[in-house]
Amino acid sequence: MKKVGVIGAGMTLFRRRLQETGKEMAFEATKMALDSAGLTRADVDMVVNGTAPDAFDGVHMKGEYLADGCGAYRKPYTRVFTGGGTGVFSTIAGWWHVASGLADVVLVVNEEKMSSCQPHPQSVFAHIWDPILDRPLKPNLVWIFAMEMNRYMHVHGVKKEDIARVAVKNKRNAVGHPCAQLADAHITVEDVLASEVMAWPVQRLDISPPSDGASAVVLASEDFIRRRKIKDRAWISGVGWCIDSTMWTDRDLVFPEYVARAAKQAYKMAKISDPRKQIDFAEPYDPFDYKELHHLEGLLLAKKGEAPILTREGVTERDGDLPVCPSGGLLGVGNPIAATMGMKIGELFWQLTGQAGKRQIPREVHTGVSQAWGDLMQYGSVVVMSS
Amino acid sequence: MSGRITKWPGVELSAADLAEGKVTETRFRPNAKYAWSAGEAMSRFLAELQEGRLIARTCHSCKRILFPPRMFCEECFRPTDEWTYIRDTGTIETFSISYLDTDAKRIVDPILVGVVSLDGASPKMGMMHYFGEMTKDEIRIGMRVKAAWKPREDRHGSVLDILYFRPLRGGEQ
Numbered sequence: 001m002k003k004v005g006v007i008g009a010g011m012t013l014f015r016r017r018l019q020e021t022g023k024e025m026a027f028e029a030t031k032m033a034l035d036s037a038g039l040t041r042a043d044v045d046m047v048v049n050g051t052a053p054d055a056f057d058g059v060h061m062k063g064e065y066l067a068d069g070c071g072a073y074r075k076p077y078t079r080v081f082t083g084g085g086t087g088v089f090s091t092i093a094g095w096w097h098v099a100s101g102l103a104d105v106v107l108v109v110n111e112e113k114m115s116s117c118q119p120h121p122q123s124v125f126a127h128i129w130d131p132i133l134d135r136p137l138k139p140n141l142v143w144i145f146a147m148e149m150n151r152y153m154h155v156h157g158v159k160k161e162d163i164a165r166v167a168v169k170n171k172r173n174a175v176g177h178p179c180a181q182l183a184d185a186h187i188t189v190e191d192v193l194a195s196e197v198m199a200w201p202v203q204r205l206d207i208s209p210p211s212d213g214a215s216a217v218v219l220a221s222e223d224f225i226r227r228r229k230i231k232d233r234a235w236i237s238g239v240g241w242c243i244d245s246t247m248w249t250d251r252d253l254v255f256p257e258y259v260a261r262a263a264k265q266a267y268k269m270a271k272i273s274d275p276r277k278q279i280d281f282a283e284p285y286d287p288f289d290y291k292e293l294h295h296l297e298g299l300l301l302a303k304k305g306e307a308p309i310l311t312r313e314g315v316t317e318r319d320g321d322l323p324v325c326p327s328g329g330l331l332g333v334g335n336p337i338a339a340t341m342g343m344k345i346g347e348l349f350w351q352l353t354g355q356a357g358k359r360q361i362p363r364e365v366h367t368g369v370s371q372a373w374g375d376l377m378q379y380g381s382v383v384v385m386s387s
Numbered sequence: 388m389s390g391r392i393t394k395w396p397g398v399e400l401s402a403a404d405l406a407e408g409k410v411t412e413t414r415f416r417p418n419a420k421y422a423w424s425a426g427e428a429m430s431r432f433l434a435e436l437q438e439g440r441l442i443a444r445t446c447h448s449c450k451r452i453l454f455p456p457r458m459f460c461e462e463c464f465r466p467t468d469e470w471t472y473i474r475d476t477g478t479i480e481t482f483s484i485s486y487l488d489t490d491a492k493r494i495v496d497p498i499l500v501g502v503v504s505l506d507g508a509s510p511k512m513g514m515m516h517y518f519g520e521m522t523k524d525e526i527r528i529g530m531r532v533k534a535a536w537k538p539r540e541d542r543h544g545s546v547l548d549i550l551y552f553r554p555l556r557g558g559e560q
Binding site: 011012013014015016017018019020025028029032036058115118119120122123126131132133134136137138139140142143146147148150151154178179196197198199200201202212213245247249250251252253355 | 391392395396397398399400401402404405410414415417421423425429433453454455457461480481482483484485486487488489490491497500501502509511512513514515516517523528545546547
């Protein structure tokens, strides 16, 4: 396999509603990523697009619709979609294009325009449930999270205050992010606990917002990076992905086994035997605050039930021993499903190349892990990157 | 480059911009309707619900009693073997008290909903359903519950043939 590096990244503002079409947003993010790598579209061999259900944008064949904005005009092009897992999975798909030796330079472009769906994208989320078993009950997507969070709290005896600390940390971290939708320098645990109860135990400030946004990264082979003398690069050292059954009422929701399996695959490839020691920082998927904790345990960066304790002790703060979501995450920057790649893969690239500005972790970091999650609590995608 | 980029693209719009017609826009309402064939396993499952019974499939290879029933075992990857009835009692594994309806609209009287693992199926196997005859202060994980069925004449082969799961009363099986 060829060695693959990330050499550029770009993203748009994340907002509840942007004027730009999905295609225009994709163009902006892609152009920024190419410019930052010092490349043009002519350098690009192949393009991968990641985007969530067509129903958000209201455009079927969304991959094809977005292609021009992704720089894919008359090039080999593929759209991939693994639910929320797309935020990290599309980079894995880009990676295998280059690792296989098939391409030297690949663009990975993720887009989501959730505001087109009126009055709220929530009604589209309802379509992910099983039509016979679940949908007659008129479910709401937040139920998934409420049930999983409650199980997690019950089994490990986790207090809501300790979960709220994640929302506070990430929304504060997002203050340093120029694209952030919900950054808040002054938010407190009390604010989270006093926010509207949506579906107990989930409250309003436990949740990331729906957003419009796009993000892009440029991947290149080691040969290309050396030939073009590209300085700002971070290597993809491990990838892993895994799916569990849609029969979600048949498993204990307390631990994301599929994330653990994806992580083990990625760590094996990256030659990581002790993740807690060998990984300097993490960008786990945090659409809800408890999810960051759940995923830290799935990523084997905390023992089962230990993630809330690490959070309370400040270990996961930007200046802590294991910074988690230094970008501000989905909770702070926003949650345009697939486009969250900007905080997952993008942030790893920016942190590892010392370009994270106000968000830069205040010590040298060499290895980071990003992870995304999706579907009926069943999909995990993991990428390890090293300087 | 994050630290070196000064202008980040994107023009924010507010809900008012749309409402007040400040934005050029077009609107479309899809008229998509679906009818799902319930399939082999679910057709029998729904027919049994109409009779007030819960049915599962067994797999002779992994020895699991699979609920909801399925015609193949995802783990052994072979056809399942036999139909078997399980009980309509179980244990609350997790729950939520929802103030959101299916479109994320706010509701005053919360919906009690969660996962029940059912007696007679393999451990942890169960279904999502509503809970009733209990308050939001009484519901708890580990609570023993039993299905409250609609009257026979009102059942039509749907998970809604069960109204909700209610607390198991003393002496009840």
